[in-house]
Amino acid sequence: QSALTQPASVSGSPGQSITISCTGTSSDVGGYNYVSWYQQCPGKAPKLMIYDVTKRPSGVFNRFSGSKSGNTASLTISGLQAEDEADYYCSSYTSSTHVLFGGGTKLTVL
Amino acid sequence: QVQLVQSGAEVKKPGASVRVSCKASGYTFTSYNINWVRQATGQGLEWMGWMNPNSGDTGYAQKFQGRVTMTRDTSITTAYMELRSLRSEDTAVYYCARNFGVAANDYWGQGTLVTVSS
Numbered sequence: 001q002s003a004l005t006q007p008a009s010v011s012g013s014p015g016q017s018i019t020i021s022c023t024g025t026s027s028d029v030g031g032y033n034y035v036s037w038y039q040q041c042p043g044k045a046p047k048l049m050i051y052d053v054t055k056r057p058s059g060v061f062n063r064f065s066g067s068k069s070g071n072t073a074s075l076t077i078s079g080l081q082a083e084d085e086a087d088y089y090c091s092s093y094t095s096s097t098h099v100l101f102g103g104g105t106k107l108t109v110l
Numbered sequence: 111q112v113q114l115v116q117s118g119a120e121v122k123k124p125g126a127s128v129r130v131s132c133k134a135s136g137y138t139f140t141s142y143n144i145n146w147v148r149q150a151t152g153q154g155l156e157w158m159g160w161m162n163p164n165s166g167d168t169g170y171a172q173k174f175q176g177r178v179t180m181t182r183d184t185s186i187t188t189a190y191m192e193l194r195s196l197r198s199e200d201t202a203v204y205y206c207a208r209n210f211g212v213a214a215n216d217y218w219g220q221g222t223l224v225t226v227s228s
Binding site for chain 1: 155156172211214219
């Protein structure tokens with residue numbers, strides 16, 4: 001099964017908002033409300049930022065929010081800050097392989 | 111506090127096997143599944159499979175079926191991932207992660223670099 005589709009890169013200036021998309025199919029993103037988002041800084045393990053499409057783990061700033069429409073999930077970061085620069089990955093439960101990740105998106109804060 | 115501490119880096123020859131350990135602490139080990147995820151250098155995350163530390167039940171991604179085994183030792187709260195018949199394409203950082211909810215991972219190990227080279 002192919003990875004979920006994410007843009008390779010996005011960028012924004014401090015204070016702006018950006019959105020990263022994650023497109024799958026009705027067998028994964030569209031079929032279940034089990035989309036997660038991870039932030040990964042260079043040389044570090046991923047960090048859970050959003051789970052179950054919209055929920056934030058404790059300790060994650062409310063500048064990070066998730067949503068879903070059809071087969072596409074989105075991560076929005078508002079009030080962009082320099083420390084948000086990282087790679088972001090989506091993942092979804094799937095009916096076939098259990099878990100599928102996106103290809104990752106590099107966020108650059110200009 | 112919840113911690114997952116993995117074993118150190120490994121260098122293996124093609125055809126060999128590797129076993130990576132993941133020592134859990136700070137929570138009830140048998141209450142949360144453990145997932146294994148790998149990441150080749152400069153590449154994305156790839157889910158390998160899950161293990162239920164309570165029952166020992168496992169589920170593997172089709173790509174790794176027949177080549178991977180996930181086990182645990184509850185007496186020392188440690189999960190293991192063994193990958194056999196290694197090839198150069200298996201060179202990657204391997205992570206264990208605690209499963210949270212249906213398909214999220216809330217705590218991750220620090221990663222173990224496995225290098226496959228002749």
